[in-house]
Amino acid sequence: MAAIKSFASSDRFLAEIQTPQIRPGYVLAGDEAFLYQRCRAGVLETLAPPDQRDFCLHDLDLAETTIFDILDRAQTPSLMAPFQVIFVRNLKTLYTRGAKKEEFAAIDAYFRRPNPQALLLFVAEHLHIPTDLRRMDMQDKERYERIRETLGEWCGMVELARVEEGDAVRWLAEAALARNIRFDSDAARELVDALGADMMLISSEFEKLCLYVQGKHLLVSKEDIPQNITLGDVETMVLAAKQRSLYELTDAISSKDRPRAVALLHGLLNASDGGEDSAIGHLYMLARTFRQMLIILEKNVRDSRAIWGVLWQGFRMPPFAAEDLIRQARRYQSRSDLTRALRLIAKADLEIRSSPPDKRLVLERLILALASEPRPQTPELLNQFAMEL
Template identity: 25%
Template structure:
């Protein structure tokens, strides 16, 4: 987990080069903030920022090699190092002097910490610049946490705010809020404020304070539809419409939930337990638990029939010029 990298930042605060990569924006921001806060004598307003989609990297090198004024060290953030990923035709705005950067990376300034950010899912490991960068920088991957890693992080965040979140409650909070770490952190802070920085978070407190994510409501919508409860299904559906959810997006999410039910059922028959299924499908264990514990779990044939009907609904929604809301509503009203 990235928490191990945070400990290293604290131990060695004067690293000359960092490379932050990955798509989890919350972890990228937190890691960036920790590097800055651990840099001796540096405040947030002292940090120099460059966007490499707008500015050539030689400006970063020039600034790094210039001695700091009235300070022992300077911190420079060079965002969007897109030259580290595969080139996209027509996307490059700036021609960077890559040879100059490669040479500098092997002999960086002793009085600057330069933080390159590459908020991309994958870097191009075939490029020489990527190899030189990863060889000479402290590389920290800010990838999305899933499964038990996310649960542990929720518990750690709770502890950081002074409250206790048991494992089962942490799972429930993830299921209620979704897996967006920025949103989760905000909700944990709110729960801690409610408890005045001490005590234990309960399911009742979460239900009282935390709004359900659209994904959670889609799970409930799918569950009530599969169970044949048309009145409740329509009630949840209209709530989602009022909150701004689009029928096409809802259809996709419902199909995803039905596919999850199918996959869980198949792996369960093969003898997989809950954690193995979650790991294999790359979903949070609590979602798998809810599917496995569903007493109204339908047959595989029934789920396949629903999936086939959803494919037809998706086509109708994308081709109709009429009311998309009505198309999906009629689907929910039909007998399964």
Template identity: 25%
Template structure:
């Protein structure tokens, strides 16, 4: 089952007694658990109707015992369980020994008065484990992975509209480019921009440029984008601004090299017919970063990218060995690249 279907069912009152949420997108998982909490538990009864556990500190049989215990003064309770390694590959890092058989027995006959949500912050479950197979058969297993480029932009637009403001697609893309792909950070910036815009206000690119501070990584990302578009003046402006912020030239060079390395890897994998999602998984990157890197890479031949990386390696050696002034060396590299 996908997340949208699960949310729709919950809002219609069809709540599963068992949920297993896994994935790398923690913000989406928190949103889902919060929505489930609002649907299952009365706001004034949360002291009696909610419990939380961490399996790194608590044996799983204690969770089962809590779930089987009748709730006090409420009809149903919600139990949120942070998982360490019960559902994933590898051994427990702590000293807690879990009697997984107790949970397997509970899954076969869950209590009607309890809803358990297991939260696993990991990309994969261990499909070989009986407990994972049992959850898939009897419970609701939901995957929360990073959104793709267009999905992330649509999410920004929806979040702005929820708050009674407006934003265009280009402005949403500019926000993602400025802030990055982490949804928690994006949500904070959306709140700030909506507060500035006011009820019914419009958030445009000018407002985003004014209010959203770019990280060093995002500034370098934008610099490379300007270079790829042959906008040398804008690229140098970002470089000089980074120097004003006392960023180390060697760090800037390393981040530039990282972006060009990603471009080369994306170009190579795309030639082998890998999909965007497959490339993201292979390189351990967000799909949006792969999308942008792919667009940048199309402006360079593969041989050119290799030469740029070779030049950056040589520059790195010269900067670290004192063979060239760090700022001057990086400036000359950017001028040659832009030319």
């Protein structure tokens, strides 16, 4: 595969560990999980044969193991393997709660006379390095510079920065070609855009798409028909691509644009594999999105960077939707407006599960209600709702 600009730092690292110029330690700096896994896989392939990994590979955490114990392990030759690979996570622990003079003195002493049969890999996953280094957050920049000042003298710095969208598209094309599959350019761009150039997600969805098109190919009797991943395949298989229409729907709902909301609902239903039977899935996604907006409104989130601090892992939207969802949430005046929407969705969900004659009609009524201004509640209605609860 030809060199890709965003992979340059990890490529240099992987090339260096195969030469006599390998350093005794490296800092893998950045939270780009795909590039980290790429570096780790290269290290294991080169320095830790599968039959020796039980004896030569160590995954240690500075939150659980002191740096003194880690350095002692690195300095002590292994009786069972000729080389040791030691991954050290939670590097940020070294840079909190005091100056840590003794710890850094021990690190300095080790690297002055390192064990040539050991490799220390410090993982600084607490840093976020953007594609454009000039846009790095000031706090991350200060943390990165401090690591360079303390470990950079002895360790190689490997920057695991976010991958540029163009490089992600190129990786998809080249990775598919290596499997004798053609990845259509518009399909690759849609996948990258839908997943916000998150290479870990992209690589995972890429594997699914390859299996999907290979399965379709086996059903075709003519073997000379080339395998290719199309825009339709991406829209069919990748959830985030499908979610685009969902966020367009919630945009219309929050704008109180009833005609557009109903038209988008029909588009979602017509595109769904299950037709009307997919109604429960659409209700689930609507409820999830309105819950996200409720938290955004309650926490007064105003930019996409802050959103990851209030929404937990597994409850976050695709990166491309963050700004849109913040804007939609701010259209609601109060928490009660969003809780009203959740009550309407819950009511529609109960009705759908009761096998109504027409599920599409239930969804249409829901969308019209969501896209309408709430009616003033009389005391009688409030008491009725309290009794229902």
